[in-house]
Amino acid sequence: MAVKIDPDACGHIENCPVQGLCVKICEQGALVEENGDVAIIAEKCDDCDLCIQNCPNQAISKA
Amino acid sequence: MFNIERKGSEYRVLSYKDQNCVGCGICSEVCPTDSLRLGPTVPIARGLIEMDLVSVNANSCAFCGLCSSACPFGALDLTIDNVSIKELDVYPKWNVECIVNDDDCVYCGRCNDVCPQDSIIFKRELPDRSALVRGEIDIDDEKCIYCSFCADMCPAGAITVKNIPKASNDVVNNSIEVDLSKCIFCGVCKRICPENAIMEVCSTCMYSDEIDIPEVTGETFIVENTCVSCSWCSEICPKDAISITKPFEGNLELVEIEEEEKICKGESCHACQDVCPCKAVEIVEGKSVTNLDFCNLCGACVTACPQDIRVVSRTAMKLENVNSKSWSEILDTLLVGK
Numbered sequence: 001m002a003v004k005i006d007p008d009a010c011g012h013i014e015n016c017p018v019q020g021l022c023v024k025i026c027e028q029g030a031l032v033e034e035n036g037d038v039a040i041i042a043e044k045c046d047d048c049d050l051c052i053q054n055c056p057n058q059a060i061s062k063a
Numbered sequence: 064m065f066n067i068e069r070k071g072s073e074y075r076v077l078s079y080k081d082q083n084c085v086g087c088g089i090c091s092e093v094c095p096t097d098s099l100r101l102g103p104t105v106p107i108a109r110g111l112i113e114m115d116l117v118s119v120n121a122n123s124c125a126f127c128g129l130c131s132s133a134c135p136f137g138a139l140d141l142t143i144d145n146v147s148i149k150e151l152d153v154y155p156k157w158n159v160e161c162i163v164n165d166d167d168c169v170y171c172g173r174c175n176d177v178c179p180q181d182s183i184i185f186k187r188e189l190p191d192r193s194a195l196v197r198g199e200i201d202i203d204d205e206k207c208i209y210c211s212f213c214a215d216m217c218p219a220g221a222i223t224v225k226n227i228p229k230a231s232n233d234v235v236n237n238s239i240e241v242d243l244s245k246c247i248f249c250g251v252c253k254r255i256c257p258e259n260a261i262m263e264v265c266s267t268c269m270y271s272d273e274i275d276i277p278e279v280t281g282e283t284f285i286v287e288n289t290c291v292s293c294s295w296c297s298e299i300c301p302k303d304a305i306s307i308t309k310p311f312e313g314n315l316e317l318v319e320i321e322e323e324e325k326i327c328k329g330e331s332c333h334a335c336q337d338v339c340p341c342k343a344v345e346i347v348e349g350k351s352v353t354n355l356d357f358c359n360l361c362g363a364c365v366t367a368c369p370q371d372i373r374v375v376s377r378t379a380m381k382l383e384n385v386n387s388k389s390w391s392e393i394l395d396t397l398l399v400g401k
Contacts, residue, residue: 018106024106025105028331046332047328048328048332049332049370054105054106
């Protein structure tokens, strides 16, 4: 299932209030920083939805 | 932490202490003007974000004090003309206690070890070991070869041997000493000594009637300010010396809805475990399990759960003396569950 990120809402690490909170909060390693942006590794996602709930920009939703 | 004030015919100050806050969000639930906001509890609990759990909009706050009365953990306090409303007769009061009965406490310290909030002040004075034993010990310097067998084997660490010269003119400057405050006259040193240099006699049994059992004194005290009423201390106390009243009665359940894929993700998430101020949540076989003995029904985990599958149902709360009908109606919303 994984998640999807709305690129218009996402702060792209640099403008994220906590510089990539989703990357930091995902303990599955399903969200990683890649060239100053967030990349999704779908097969690692466990659908715990922690990133969805905690994204300060509400940029993440279920795929 | 914040302090906001309103000057007028009365001087009102609302203050918030983050160190007392558990992130339950009760204050923001009851605020009639929607002026309190609960921050991102999971990232804060994990140390990813440093900020207070609760923030206030000073422009819309009515300084009514409902949050201060509803907070079971003393994180919010409204003062009117410098007097806390918790001290005023007309305002509600939590009828809860966290008390250690000094007469029953034996100063084992187990409460102190388990308290998840470090809210227990504990200290004890144990008597000198020498007060509990009788005996004699003497080491014959002439026979001793400073092999350190005795010092290495002494279970009480009572023997100090100096057998390495500091300088070439120090070759014979050996010494062996017994610390009589530590020696229990067990005789291990005497038995291991290859030179039969140690004389030791234990007379503890012989004098057992004469040896008074010294009293262990101490102090165990629960800091009310930071106690979250989890009951770990009272549950673990072997002497039933601790009384803890929880602020709420009720239940907390995990209600999974498989059709909507709302299921507990256990170790992947563990948000509930991270935010629980009571250490009442564990992940067992991939699912969150809450031990209600230790849960204070604060509901911090309910808000934190990204699957929204935790249901707290509070059936009673120990907040008494609620005189205002409108306050009573708002506070009652805490009882029907979230």
